[in-house]
Amino acid sequence: MCYPSDHNDGVFIPNWAMWFVVQLDEYARRSEDRALVDRLKPRVEALLKWLEKYENSDGLLEKLPSWVFVEWSRANDFVQDVNYPSNMLYAGVLDAVARLYDMPSCREKAGRLRETIRNQSLRERFFADNALRKEDGSLEVTRNFSEVCQYFAFFFGVADKDRDPELWRILMEDFGPKRQERGLWPEVHPANMFIGNMLRMELLSRDGRSAQILQECVDYLMYMVRRTGTLWENMQDAASLNHGFASHTAVTLFRDILGVRVIDLKARLIRIVLPDAPLESCSGVVPVGSGAVSLSWKRSGRTITYHAEVPEGFRLMVTAMPGLEAVAE
Structure with missing residues (x-):
């Protein structure tokens, strides 16, 4: 379900196509396979051209078609009309393309996009998930806040701990596996296993918080291991109980604990x-x-x-x- 591939019901996830470019950038940086990167350039350029059709007057992606997917949480209820996590990802895609194919104009566009997202989405303390197009044509930013949206903001450089020290403190100290149990920030909808909790681990890694990573891996994952010996798609047992995406935990453990x-x-x-x-x-x-x-x-x-x-x-x-x-x- 990755545009422009085909699916038997015609449904595709535009976010997956964008994540593919981010993954390709990582692959290029840690491999010797420049030939594959170069062969994919026409596909990547075609994807950018397709995404441009959905840019509004602010340069933000608006009303992306088909299945706009952030993660299995309330965040998936806030994907229209302008979804800020998707646009944060789009900024990451543009930066990736700039690195992959020496296209500085994409880097400049990514910078403008980040500032636009920040100016619209940051509401007092948290980044809002979406904005809706009103009948008069104006864009109204909602007060829908998800945990995963905050992680997208830091992961893709819309926010950083120097510019947003209080939000960073909240994420590091108040959020995590025991936030709901502690009754903290109930207005922010909790993240799920993929991709919110995984992005959280990446942010902890960037900050060198190995001890916290180890403890949170236990809190997030050990009950899964004890029940099934596997890692799950969701925090709940209602979907895949042996999910490929969850294997990223191995990367976390080898990198940050070993x-x-x-x-x-x-x-x-x-x-x-x-x-x-x-x-x-x-x-x-x-x-x-x-x-x-x-x-x-x-x-x-x-x-x-x-x-x-x-x-x-x-x-x-x-x-x-x-x-x-x-x-x-």
Whole structure:
């Protein structure tokens, strides 16, 4: 269901096409497959041309067709007429295209789009999910607030912790797996497993919050593991109980808890950042081509003793989170 592919009922999800471009950008940065990126350029350009048809006078996507999908939460009730999470994603797409194909005009357009979203959507404390087109032609921003919308704002650079310190504090300290239990911010509809909780983990990762990631993984996921031995599509057991998207948790754990932070095939570099996590030891193996990165570590106080092996021809860079000392075996 990714435009312009076909589906037997004609339904497609325009958001999935945009996420594909974001994923392609990540793929290009961590792989050597420039040929695939170049072959996809006509498809990416065609997608941008198609999206432009839905830009309103403010440059925002409005009334996207078919199934506009943010996530399985109340956020999916707020997808028309102007859906701000979709437009935040659109800004991310434009930045990705600028990097992929050296198109600075897309980067400039993304910057303008972010400021427009911010000026319209930020209402006092939170970003609103959508705006509706009134009969007189004006656009009215709603007071529909979802947790996932706030994560989209930070993930795609509409907000940042320096510009929005209080909202960042709320997200980091008040939101998360126990927010509803604590009765905090009931006016903001909670996120679901995919994609809100996954975006939250990415934001925690960017901020180096390994201990919080570990605890929230337990709070968000352990009850699933205990019931079915798998990870689910939703927080509830009403859909897929062995969902592909949930596998991103493995990326989170290997990157933020084990510490294999970067695998750069182009530069032949493995970068390890040993985490400040409440574990005595951790070990894991990450496949890299025909070889693998193997890492194990033990912690004693503020010292982490590690052993790492990387494929032949790769350089290894090891650091530790601030306040910790990394010592090779």
